[in-house]
Amino acid sequence: xxxxxxxxxxxxxxxxxxxxxxxxxxxxxxxxxxxxxxxxxxxxxxxxxxxxxxxxxxxxxxxxxxxxxxxxxxxxxxxxxxxxxxxxxxxxxxxxxxxxxxxxxxxxxxxxxxxxxxxxxxxxxxxxxxxxxxxxxxxxxxxxxxxxxxxxxxxxxxxxxxxxxxxxxxxxxxxxxxxxxxxxxxxxxxxxxxxxxxxxxxxxxxxxxxxxxxxxxxxxxxxxxxxxxxxxxxxxxxxxxxxxxxxxxxxxxxxxxxxxxxxxxxxxxxxxxxxxxxxxxxxxxxxxxxxxxxxxxxxxxxxxxxxxxxxxxxxxxxxxxxxxxxxxxxxxxxxxxx
Amino acid sequence: xxxxxxxxxxxxxxxxxxxxxxxxxxxxxxxxxxxxxxxxxxxxxxxxxxxxxxxxxxxxxxxxxxxxxxxxxxxxx
Numbered sequence: 001x002x003x004x005x006x007x008x009x010x011x012x013x014x015x016x017x018x019x020x021x022x023x024x025x026x027x028x029x030x031x032x033x034x035x036x037x038x039x040x041x042x043x044x045x046x047x048x049x050x051x052x053x054x055x056x057x058x059x060x061x062x063x064x065x066x067x068x069x070x071x072x073x074x075x076x077x078x079x080x081x082x083x084x085x086x087x088x089x090x091x092x093x094x095x096x097x098x099x100x101x102x103x104x105x106x107x108x109x110x111x112x113x114x115x116x117x118x119x120x121x122x123x124x125x126x127x128x129x130x131x132x133x134x135x136x137x138x139x140x141x142x143x144x145x146x147x148x149x150x151x152x153x154x155x156x157x158x159x160x161x162x163x164x165x166x167x168x169x170x171x172x173x174x175x176x177x178x179x180x181x182x183x184x185x186x187x188x189x190x191x192x193x194x195x196x197x198x199x200x201x202x203x204x205x206x207x208x209x210x211x212x213x214x215x216x217x218x219x220x221x222x223x224x225x226x227x228x229x230x231x232x233x234x235x236x237x238x239x240x241x242x243x244x245x246x247x248x249x250x251x252x253x254x255x256x257x258x259x260x261x262x263x264x265x266x267x268x269x270x271x272x273x274x275x276x277x278x279x280x281x282x283x284x285x286x287x288x289x290x291x292x293x294x295x296x297x298x299x300x301x302x303x304x305x306x307x308x309x310x311x312x313x314x315x316x317x318x319x320x321x322x323x324x325x326x327x328x329x330x331x332x333x334x335x336x337x338x
Numbered sequence: 339x340x341x342x343x344x345x346x347x348x349x350x351x352x353x354x355x356x357x358x359x360x361x362x363x364x365x366x367x368x369x370x371x372x373x374x375x376x377x378x379x380x381x382x383x384x385x386x387x388x389x390x391x392x393x394x395x396x397x398x399x400x401x402x403x404x405x406x407x408x409x410x411x412x413x414x415x
Contacts, residue, residue: 016359033374034374037378038376069410154373216372217374228393229373229376229377230376230377230380230393230396230397231371231393231394233377233380233381233393234390234391234392234393237380237384237390269374269377269378269381270377272383273381273385276385277384277385
């Protein structure tokens with residue numbers, strides 16, 4: 001039995017954050033420079049009462065409506081988020097009920113960010129190829145906008161909210177459709193992309209909610225998302241080229257064998273630098289952040305879906321996926337597009 | 339790379355006028371040394387020197403001289 005991706009759908013919230021809107025809020029912030037460097041034109045922002053799970057449910061409903069699979073046939077739900085509905089119960093359990101998935105269905109949340117899609121595919125492959133499940137729904141959904149202070153232009157510029165759903169099924173074939181996998185973790189980088197309070201390590205207090213201005217003129221409190229961009233960038237430079245090489249060695253493939261590279265869509269600056277460093281031709285390196293921003297764990301499935309719609313992903317294509325970010329956590333795999 | 343070549347690269351990173359940086363400036367004086375410039379500098383050093391600078395060391399740099407010191411064995415003259 002070989003696990004493969006049989007369908008992808010995604011959902012975006014209606015709220016918009018354009019560069020003109022950011023410029024109006026932050027006079028002196030060079031919109032042209034940011035757009036040229038970061039490559040993001042529009043971010044989609046969840047409404048106040050709209051949760052990551054709401055977008056995830058809508059994405060899954062689209063997938064069922066497309067006829068890719070019936071909800072009665074789903075036997076495992078994996079939900080990747082860092083924006084759960086509650087500490088408990090598990091958001092995936094609530095989504096099982098909302099989606100009308102069978103009660104015989106397994107469901108779990110896992111907390112990862114920009115590497116989460118690769119880990120989700122790895123878990124789904126394990127479930128399918130060991131006979132534990134036949135039709136796995138992998139939902140990635142995030143509302144980082146809710147963690148971000150409105151006065152923090154550095155991260156507001158980068159991140160957008162979104163959800164994606166990927167259906168992973170099994171086929172009786174000898175040749176692998178997904179894998180091998182390369183994983184990596186370096187928790188010493190945890191402090192560089194963090195919401196410092198709100199868990200049990202540092203509960204929220206009146207003091208933690210106090211807003212302070214940093215050297216760059218960004219405002220945030222300890223209750224908000226903090227990102228050290230240069231630490232994230234150097235982590236990426238140190239780990240990702242090495243992981244790509246490891247994956248190629250493990251699979252016995254060369255860079256030229258890969259038809260399409262779909263990396264976590266962090267931003268244009270970072271991806272362009274990685275592309276050049278790895279010597280990947282532009283036409284094989286898919287980018288899709290212009291209209292969404294960095295949607296964390298959903299960037300890769302959204303990019304795959306867009307690439308397919310744009311005719312850049314044909315059946316039989318060999319695709320390299322690489323995810324990296326908060327943790328630090330990273331992962332890479334190969335797909336034969338079916 | 340010579341010091342003069344490094345200064346020209348730094349001007350490009352900062353989108354400053356050609357030959358406007360002489361190496362004696364503090365980073366605060368340069369004005370445009372913001373988080374994007376830091377990332378662009380890291381990318382330039384990675385590309386031209388094959389070195390991934392430690393972001394924490396870069397954060398401690400206060401002057402152009404400190405930047406040169408980070409790459410001391412790779413910059414001549």
